[in-house]
Amino acid sequence: MEPKEELQRARAAYFTALETGEELENKKFTYAWCLIYMKDHEEIRTGITLLQELAEIKSLQREALYYLAVAQYRLEMYMLARNTLKQLLAIDPNNKPALDLKALIEHVLRKEGAIGLAVFSGGVAAAAGVALAVGAALVKRR
Known part of the structure; x- marks a missing residue:
């Protein structure tokens, strides 16, 4: 079944459950x-x-928190995803999928931090280079 078809079926079942109240949480x-x-x-x-x-909902909390973190990760909301996983791991510290996702998020954050640092450093170096060139031009004029 195609993802869109599956979504349409799930949506229809959810809205039916909203009306009937049957299996609302699962739907x-x-x-x-x-x-x-x-x-x-x-x-x-x-x-x-x-x-x-x-x-x-206590009975769905673990699954809901995990998939909430997955969704946040997919939207590149890494800090929110990390906080959501922190909540989940406080309840279930040995949750392997949550630990794996947390490690993936930590890797992305380290990588982004390194890229951000490189961009920042490159910007500072470029500004320093421009300042030196301007200073040298001023010295030559005098």
Whole structure:
């Protein structure tokens, strides 16, 4: 089944469950899960909202927090994802998928930090080079 078809089925089941109240939490979770794996950022954000609501339900908290972190990661909200995983790992410290995702996020943050530092350093070096060139030109004029 195509992801869009799966999303349409999950959406229909969720809205039916909203009317009937039957298996609402499970249908909401399935719908949120489908949403966070879409490419459209608005759909992912809708999935995040649903997962945040589900994270308040004790029986679904672990799964909801994990997939919430996945969605945040997909939107490059790394600090939020890390904080969400911190909540999950406080409840379930040996959760292997959460530990793996946390390691991936830490790697991305280190890599981004190194790139940011290189860009910053390059900018400072360029500014210093311009200042030296301007200074040398002023000295030559005198």
